Amino acid sequence: MSPVATDVPHSARPPVGEAETREFARVYEDHSREIYYLVLRFLGDPTRAEDITHDVFLRAWRHLGEFRHESAWRTWLYRIAINQCRNHVSSWASRHLVSNADESVWESTEAKSDSPLRVLEIKELGERIHTTLERLPPEYRLLLLLVADQRLSYEEVGELTGQTPDAVRGKLHRARKLFSAQFSATA
Amino acid sequence: MNHEHRLHRRDEHESEHAEQLQSQAQGQTQSQAREFESVDALLRADRESLAVPPEIGQRLAQSVAADLASGPRPRRWWERLWGRREES
Numbered sequence: 001m002s003p004v005a006t007d008v009p010h011s012a013r014p015p016v017g018e019a020e021t022r023e024f025a026r027v028y029e030d031h032s033r034e035i036y037y038l039v040l041r042f043l044g045d046p047t048r049a050e051d052i053t054h055d056v057f058l059r060a061w062r063h064l065g066e067f068r069h070e071s072a073w074r075t076w077l078y079r080i081a082i083n084q085c086r087n088h089v090s091s092w093a094s095r096h097l098v099s100n101a102d103e104s105v106w107e108s109t110e111a112k113s114d115s116p117l118r119v120l121e122i123k124e125l126g127e128r129i130h131t132t133l134e135r136l137p138p139e140y141r142l143l144l145l146l147v148a149d150q151r152l153s154y155e156e157v158g159e160l161t162g163q164t165p166d167a168v169r170g171k172l173h174r175a176r177k178l179f180s181a182q183f184s185a186t187a
Numbered sequence: 188m189n190h191e192h193r194l195h196r197r198d199e200h201e202s203e204h205a206e207q208l209q210s211q212a213q214g215q216t217q218s219q220a221r222e223f224e225s226v227d228a229l230l231r232a233d234r235e236s237l238a239v240p241p242e243i244g245q246r247l248a249q250s251v252a253a254d255l256a257s258g259p260r261p262r263r264w265w266e267r268l269w270g271r272r273e274e275s
Binding site for chain 1: 251
């Protein structure tokens with residue numbers, strides 16, 4: 001399935017100027033890894049993760065200047081990404097179409113200078129994590145992925161998922177136990 | 188070539204801020220055992236090991252350039268009617 005940009009509404013007038021471009025580049029650099037990781041591990045589809053990450057940041061470009069604080073940027077980006085993931089999960093295409101992306105799309109390690117042993121280790125660990133997360137209920141999967149971002153508070157996670165911080169803590173406890181059990185089973 | 192990735196079961200609620208990554212390397216050809224003391228630490232390590240595909244940034248640059256080249260969006264009929272530009 002080749003990457004195809006989804007229909008992103010062109011609402012706000014895009015900003016112009018070197019300062020805006022620099023700010024957008026900074027926003028992308030600061031938050032792209034977290035957003036891409038969340039979408040990748042939540043959907044388990046590298047191609048779709050690229051599409052959604054692109055769409056999330058294109059929206060960010062069109063709303064540049066509306067946010068003054070990094071935390072506001074972060075939660076806004078996550079909110080858009082989560083909505084896109086949920087839309088994809090509930091879509092007909094996700095239930096009926098199979099991605100023809102080859103396995104090489106998963107082989108994207110951070111350091112190209114890693115030793116072959118290290119590359120293999122990362123790949124195997126990633127496959128186990130992918131398999132484990134797929135076995136979890138989507139709600140647990142989402143909570144674990146959000147909390148993995150240490151910059152998000154329980155309050156922010158609660159806002160993103162529509163529940164209280166206490167509910168987040170309780171579900172996280174269960175999610176972590178379930179993840180541990182499933183992860184051990186993949187060994 | 189042996190790889191061990193073990194996840195210790197413990198009270199994750201108390202350990203969320205106490206992550207310690209232990210890496211034991213014994214020679215160039217021997218296996219590496221990595222232990223993660225929490226699910227959060229495991230997922231963070233997983234995230235750090237993955238690179239954001241450069242294709243995303245390249246596509247984004249093209250989309251932004253297309254946005255800039257298209258100029259201001261024409262006002263929709265309800266915006267002309269009510270006399271203001273809405274953000275959708």
